[in-house]
Amino acid sequence: MNTVIEAKNLTKTYGKKATAFTALKDINLKIYEGESVAIVGKSGSGKSTLMHLLALLDTPTKGTVLVDGKDSTKLSTRDLNKLRNERFGFVFQQFFMNTKDTVLENVLLPLKIARKSRKERKVLANSALKIVDLDSKARNKATDLSGGQKQRVCIARAIVNNPKIIFADEPTGNLDSATGDKITDLLFDLNENQGVTLIIVTHDEDLAKLCNRIIRISDGKIISDQTVRKDSKAKASARHEAEAARVKKANEKKGGRK
Amino acid sequence: MKLTDIIATANHNLFRSKTRSILTIVAIFIGSFTIIMSNAINSGVNDYIDKQVESAGGDGYLEMMPTAIAENAMSAISGNGAVEYKENSVSAADQPYITDEQLAKARTIDGLESIDALHTASVDYIASTQTDKKYKLFNLNLVPRGDIHFDLSAGRKPDPESSAYEIALTEDFVSILGFKDNEDSIGKTITLAVPNTIDCYTAATHSECQRLVDATVVGVQAPGVLASGGPRANIALFEKVYDLASDGMSKETKNRAYQATAQVDPKRVEEIKAKLKEIGLTAMTIDDQVGMIRTFFDAILVVFNIFGGIALLAAAIGIINTLFMSVQERTREIGLMKAVGMGSGKIFLSFSTEAILLGFWGSVLGIAVSMLIGYGLNALAHATFLAELPTFNIVIFEPANMLVIILIIMIIAFIAGTAPALRAAKKNPIDALRYE
Ligand SMILES: Nc1ncnc2c1ncn2[C@@H]1O[C@H](COP(=O)(O)OP(=O)(O)OP(=O)(O)O)[C@@H](O)[C@H]1O
Numbered sequence: 306m307n308t309v310i311e312a313k314n315l316t317k318t319y320g321k322k323a324t325a326f327t328a329l330k331d332i333n334l335k336i337y338e339g340e341s342v343a344i345v346g347k348s349g350s351g352k353s354t355l356m357h358l359l360a361l362l363d364t365p366t367k368g369t370v371l372v373d374g375k376d377s378t379k380l381s382t383r384d385l386n387k388l389r390n391e392r393f394g395f396v397f398q399q400f401f402m403n404t405k406d407t408v409l410e411n412v413l414l415p416l417k418i419a420r421k422s423r424k425e426r427k428v429l430a431n432s433a434l435k436i437v438d439l440d441s442k443a444r445n446k447a448t449d450l451s452g453g454q455k456q457r458v459c460i461a462r463a464i465v466n467n468p469k470i471i472f473a474d475e476p477t478g479n480l481d482s483a484t485g486d487k488i489t490d491l492l493f494d495l496n497e498n499q500g501v502t503l504i505i506v507t508h509d510e511d512l513a514k515l516c517n518r519i520i521r522i523s524d525g526k527i528i529s530d531q532t533v534r535k536d537s538k539a540k541a542s543a544r545h546e547a548e549a550a551r552v553k554k555a556n557e558k559k560g561g562r563k
Numbered sequence: 564m565k566l567t568d569i570i571a572t573a574n575h576n577l578f579r580s581k582t583r584s585i586l587t588i589v590a591i592f593i594g595s596f597t598i599i600m601s602n603a604i605n606s607g608v609n610d611y612i613d614k615q616v617e618s619a620g621g622d623g624y625l626e627m628m629p630t631a632i633a634e635n636a637m638s639a640i641s642g643n644g645a646v647e648y649k650e651n652s653v654s655a656a657d658q659p660y661i662t663d664e665q666l667a668k669a670r671t672i673d674g675l676e677s678i679d680a681l682h683t684a685s686v687d688y689i690a691s692t693q694t695d696k697k698y699k700l701f702n703l704n705l706v707p708r709g710d711i712h713f714d715l716s717a718g719r720k721p722d723p724e725s726s727a728y729e730i731a732l733t734e735d736f737v738s739i740l741g742f743k744d745n746e747d748s749i750g751k752t753i754t755l756a757v758p759n760t761i762d763c764y765t766a767a768t769h770s771e772c773q774r775l776v777d778a779t780v781v782g783v784q785a786p787g788v789l790a791s792g793g794p795r796a797n798i799a800l801f802e803k804v805y806d807l808a809s810d811g812m813s814k815e816t817k818n819r820a821y822q823a824t825a826q827v828d829p830k831r832v833e834e835i836k837a838k839l840k841e842i843g844l845t846a847m848t849i850d851d852q853v854g855m856i857r858t859f860f861d862a863i864l865v866v867f868n869i870f871g872g873i874a875l876l877a878a879a880i881g882i883i884n885t886l887f888m889s890v891q892e893r894t895r896e897i898g899l900m901k902a903v904g905m906g907s908g909k910i911f912l913s914f915s916t917e918a919i920l921l922g923f924w925g926s927v928l929g930i931a932v933s934m935l936i937g938y939g940l941n942a943l944a945h946a947t948f949l950a951e952l953p954t955f956n957i958v959i960f961e962p963a964n965m966l967v968i969i970l971i972i973m974i975i976a977f978i979a980g981t982a983p984a985l986r987a988a989k990k991n992p993i994d995a996l997r998y999e
């Protein structure tokens with residue numbers, strides 16, 4: 306299998322001298338094409354920091370990140386921007402939308418940056434919105450959407466430029482479980498049917514279990530790295546089982562409250 | 564991001580916080596309006612003066628006076644009393660007239676022709692047979708030789724070569740002297756009363772020493788810069804008035820001229836002026852005389868431009884403030900754009916574009932409102948107090964001027980926008996995304 310992202314001796318230290326804090330310590334890891342990777346760990350363990358470094362959003366204090374075998378530190382800013390724009394898609398814990406703009410405007414932002422023509426932008430953004438089942442809301446202002454709809458818009462934005470890798474930082478963190486499942490479905494569908502590599506940061510064990518690989522970190526170090534399943538059919542059924550279990554749990558909770 | 568997208572997005576972003584942007588635009592508008600309006604009025608005045616000078620013709624007409632007098636007059640007008648003393652300079656009191664020697668030297672200057680020494684005298688009043696009332700005449704002007712053209716409402720220009728006494732009135736005198744209209748006054752006789760200098764020393768009453776001369780009205784001057792000097796006499800009448808005033812004086816004093824007129828080759832005006840200066844005579848063309856009015860309006864323009872400039876400076880601070888707020892508010896958006904691959908240069912460009920657009924809209928609004936008011940003012944003026952001056956527009960908008968003003972304001976806005984735009988460009992995507 307092809308390595309898409311490789312981290313070599315990644316160390317990240319925030320602050321200087323007295324306030325210096327090393328959030329990541331000598332991380333080595335390889336992520337292969339088509340994987341779905343969960344990065345799990347306690348709050349403050351360095352999950353987001355790791356993801357930002359892998360996504361080339363931040364520079365490590367020590368070590369390097371290789372993308373497709375190429376050293377990212379040797380890339381110009383321009384090429385780096387291009388790489389992120391064309392190869393990566395991002396879903397963040399918060400929605401990060403321009404709430405006064407329309408849904409369509411929000412989704413086509415990466416295409417605008419990619420200098421795509423107006424026509425092409427519209428076509429691609431609309432088809433991305435169709436995938437997340439929000440094509441009917443294209444003309445609405447982003448503020449008018451519900452939380453789940455907003456996160457789906459963010460997914461549409463993440464996939465609009467046909468990325469090879471999607472980075473998602475707590476994609477369901479802000480959502481109730483039913484809406485969360487919808488988001489999860491969307492992400493894994495892309496992984497299974499489009500061959501998109503998924504890197505998901507989460508502290509939700511149920512979500513982590515859906516991935517074929519779970520990397521656990523604690524205090525900036527990898528404490529375990531398990532590849533669980535490789536067979537996509539098995540994954541799909543596992544996911545549905547997990548979801549069914551969760552729905553059941555949720556219903557029980559509701560019932561209990563009554 | 565393409566440039567067209569940057570501009571469109573910047574414009575869109577501006578109007579996301581409408582109130583703030585509009586207020587900033589209004590601030591820029593105040594400055595641009597002041598500058599545009601005062602420039603347009605200045606253009607109007609200058610255009611009018613140009614037309615007057617052009618219509619006056621007389622490219623080669625020169626008026627000369629002793630430099631001492633000219634300096635005196637200039638320092639009174641400009642308020643600048645600091646004039647360098649040169650050896651042998653005489654003061655205005657010592658030599659208020661042109662000496663025979665100066666005239667003789669002037670006559671030897673190549674290219675300076677038909678020099679007329681003018682002997683001026685004051686006139687007490689002007690009267691006509693149509694009315695008992697007499698009116699003060701502060702200034703009797705001359706129609707000099709040459710091709711000088713006067714705008715006339717009626718009749719013709721007094722003939723400089725004629726020996727008959729001829730005068731061209733101004734319109735204000737036509738009605739007060741009891742004539743029905745401009746045409747009615749043509750061919751009529753008016754009387755000028757001239758005090759005789761010698762007699763008035765001894766006369767018991769002033770009227771006893773006045774001497775009268777009759778002249779024929781041959782024309783009426785149309786209102787304009789040149790008509791503002793008052794009625795104009797031909798040389799015969801002008802000299803007659805002086806004769807009446809100076810009768811009885813010694814020949815020497817009588818011959819003193821305070822002014823002289825001449826014709827020159829228009830291409831050699833500057834050279835001849837310099838030569839005259841050497842013999843102590845200051846020469847002015849019609850353009851020079853009108854130039855004093857121009858200087859006055861130019862000074863007003865400078866004052867208004869300073870006001871406008873101050874307003875723009877305040878507006879520039881408004882731009883800085885607006886953009887800093889915008890950068891602050893949009894920290895996350897900036898982070899997101901950077902995360903999805905927008906370069907720092909493009910971020911800088913998009914915020915700068917917002918600043919430039921603020922400047923653009925402010926100045927466009929300034930031009931639009933100025934034009935609305937300006938053309939309204941022109942129409943109103945032509946309907947009322949400028950009805951007699953159809954060629955005069957109070958305000959003239961020169962496209963080149965407008966363009967330069969828009970450009971300057973956009974440059975100011977750009978400069979104001981650099982600090983906020985730099986701050987935006989420097990934001991780290993991660994810090995921006997973590998920003999709460
Ligand atoms: N800019 C920064 N300056 C200083 N310390 C930082 C900075 N960013 C993160 N840290 C620290 O680094 C550590 C790891 O942060 P990180 O955001 O990666 O945690 P996380 O695992 O994503 O936690 P969470 O689940 O709460 O999101 C934390 O202790 C945090 O305080």
Ligand SMILES: [Mg+2]
Nearest residue numbers: 352353354474
């Ligand atoms: Mg985190």
